Amino acid sequence: MRITKSFVDKVEIPRPKPDQTSTQDFYRDEAIPGFGLRVTSGGAKSFIIEKRVNGRVKRITLGRYGNLTVEQARTEAMKILGKVATGGDPVAEKRERYARSVSLLQVFNDYLKTRKDLKESTINDYTKIMQTSFEDWLQKPIAEITKDMVERKHRDLGKRSEARANNSMRVLRALINHAMSKYEDAKGNPIMLFNPVDRLSQTRAWYKVERRKNLLRPSQLKPWYEATLQLNNETTRDYLHFLLFTGLRKTEGAQLRWENVNFDEKTFTIPDTKNSESHTLPFSDFIEQILQRRYEQMESFFVFPSESSSGYIQDPRKAILRVCELSGVEFRLHDLRRTFITIAESRDIPAYALKRLLNHKDKGDVTSGYIISDVNRLREPMQKITDFIITQINPA
Numbered sequence: 366m367r368i369t370k371s372f373v374d375k376v377e378i379p380r381p382k383p384d385q386t387s388t389q390d391f392y393r394d395e396a397i398p399g400f401g402l403r404v405t406s407g408g409a410k411s412f413i414i415e416k417r418v419n420g421r422v423k424r425i426t427l428g429r430y431g432n433l434t435v436e437q438a439r440t441e442a443m444k445i446l447g448k449v450a451t452g453g454d455p456v457a458e459k460r461e462r463y464a465r466s467v468s469l470l471q472v473f474n475d476y477l478k479t480r481k482d483l484k485e486s487t488i489n490d491y492t493k494i495m496q497t498s499f500e501d502w503l504q505k506p507i508a509e510i511t512k513d514m515v516e517r518k519h520r521d522l523g524k525r526s527e528a529r530a531n532n533s534m535r536v537l538r539a540l541i542n543h544a545m546s547k548y549e550d551a552k553g554n555p556i557m558l559f560n561p562v563d564r565l566s567q568t569r570a571w572y573k574v575e576r577r578k579n580l581l582r583p584s585q586l587k588p589w590y591e592a593t594l595q596l597n598n599e600t601t602r603d604y605l606h607f608l609l610f611t612g613l614r615k616t617e618g619a620q621l622r623w624e625n626v627n628f629d630e631k632t633f634t635i636p637d638t639k640n641s642e643s644h645t646l647p648f649s650d651f652i653e654q655i656l657q658r659r660y661e662q663m664e665s666f667f668v669f670p671s672e673s674s675s676g677y678i679q680d681p682r683k684a685i686l687r688v689c690e691l692s693g694v695e696f697r698l699h700d701l702r703r704t705f706i707t708i709a710e711s712r713d714i715p716a717y718a719l720k721r722l723l724n725h726k727d728k729g730d731v732t733s734g735y736i737i738s739d740v741n742r743l744r745e746p747m748q749k750i751t752d753f754i755i756t757q758i759n760p761a
Contacts, residue, residue, distance in 0.1 A: 368394040368402050370435045373410060381406050399449075400442040402430075412438035416449050425455055464548035464556045469510070469540065470495070470503040476543045484637070486616055491536055498522055498533035507544050508556045510537075512564040519565060527572035534571075538562035580703040581609075585694045586757040592692035599662075601684045603655050604669040608698060610652050610751055612705030612723055614639060615698040619678045621668040626656055632740055635724075644724040647744040649751035708753050714746045722746060 366372065372392075381388040387406045391413075394400040399416045403409075403426075410430040415422060425445065427438050445455045473495055477488060495503065498518075502510070515534065522530035538560055545555045565571050581589055596602045608618050617635045625634040631648040633656070638644045648656065659668050667677040689695050709719055719725075722743060 366392060366394070367396050368392060368400065368412075368435060368439075373402060373430055373435060376402070376404055376410070378408050379404060379406050394439075397439060397442055397446070399446050400439065412442070414442050414445055414455075416446065418449060418455075423455075425459070461550040461556070464550065465508045466506050467508075467544070467548060468504050469499060469507050472507050472540050472544045473503075475547070476540055479543065482641070484639075494533050494536050498529070499537070507541065508548075510541070510561055512561040515561045516564055516568070516570065519570060523572055528574045531572050531574060534562050534565060578703070579696065579700045580707055581694065581696060581700060583757050585692070586704075586754060587760070588692040589688065589694045589696070590758040592688040592694070595691055596684055596687060598681075598684065600659075600669055600671070601678065601681045603659055604678050604681065605684070605688070605701070607652070607655055607669070608701040609704060610649065610655075610754060611646060612702050612709070612750075614702060617644070619667075619669055622666050623660070623663065623668060624666065626660075626668065628656075628660075638724055642724065645740050646722065647740055647747050649744075649748045651751045651755065652747075705750065708750050709746065712746070712749045712753060714749065718743060718746045 376392065379388050379390045389403055389405045392402045392404070393415075394402075399414050401413050401415060403411045403413050405411075412427040412430065412433060412435075414425045414427065416425075417423075427433060427441050427445075430438075433441070448455055448458075473491075477483065477491075483491075502518075515537070519530050519534050522533055541557060541560045541562060545557050545560065548556045550556055590606075593602050593605050596605075604618060607613070608615060611618065613635065617638060620637070621633060621635065625636060627633065631653060632645050633648070634646075635644040656668065664670055665676060669678045670676060671678045673679050685696070685698070706719075706723060709722060714722070
């Protein structure tokens with residue numbers, strides 16, 4: 366048949382069979398081989414092309430009737446069929462056009478869907494970087510990001526924060542690597558043949574950011590501790606003490622649930638850690654006192670509950686500022702972990718026990734995989750650390 370306006374207007378809408386939810390009919394044009402009409406049970410009428418390309422039959426949708434007239438569809442079909450006749454691949458070319466137009470924001474969203482192993486905190490950090498560092502790039506096609514653009518952006522971000530500039534570019538590098546692996550041109554090659562962020566390594570433009578080394582010195586433990594006792598919020602106070610006496614990262618401590626606290630075995634477990642390995646630690650006597658007191662006042666499945674949207678303590682900024690003011694000791698939450706580590710090292714705790722207490726993995730140490738660490742073997746080291754802290758906050 367010849368596909369005309371009259372034919373398209375009068376064509377019947379197919380009805381699905383009882384065991385089908387939808388169906389579709391196809392009509393081929395006799396004048397232009399490969400040109401056709403698809404009619405669905407939902408009433409949609411679309412113009413299509415079906416042609417063998419590189420040994421495989423490929424179908425291209427030109428557009429819906431109404432958006433395209435029959436004559437417009439026939440003209441477009443002739444153009445595309447002409448490309449196929451001369452060896453072109455319209456499907457691949459369409460895919461390349463999309464790949465070259467995909468925006469940084471689209472790549473970011475696809476990256477999050479693909480990387481199912483990313484933790485919520487990591488996703489939040491990446492999202493914040495996209496919204497602050499790359500707000501003006503979000504709708505820009507990622508294939509148009511150049512080495513010079515990266516260099517200028519890194520330099521501009523560094524004027525405000527060198528650490529933030531470096532972190533932002535590491536995220537951008539990961540997104541571009543993702544795009545290079547996924548988006549291809551018509552010949553199957555990556556749309557980006559190099560990662561423009563590599564310019565920073567080639568020119569040694571990365572900022573040298575020293576890692577924070579802040580911690581509570583032994584002489585600061587007493588005034589810090591006494592200041593925490595003046596906090597009105599007992600939950601926040603216990604949370605700060607818990608981080609200091611366990612060495613946990615702030616999120617690991619905040620997200621501790623009662624289901625992961627075992628008073629019979631005198632242990633607690635952090636199932637979701639930075640290195641994705643479950644982390645079980647024993648109580649020291651002071652830790653047990655904290656947990657017992659919190660259990661008696663339990664009001665949530667979180668050990669350190671909060672009225673925040675997450676249900677647990679997230680950012681006790683006001684409490685930290687208050688402790689700093691009262692004690693004269695400036696600190697951040699991660700400084701408590703550094704303090705724990707420093708005290709542990711000073712107590713001559715064996716290296717493997719220290720790594721186990723901190724849940725550190727050493728990929729280069731092939732012997733560590735053969736050592737089974739019994740949590741009970743960590744009780745004495747954990748108590749040693751507690752005893753040292755107690756002697757500093759309550760000297761005889």
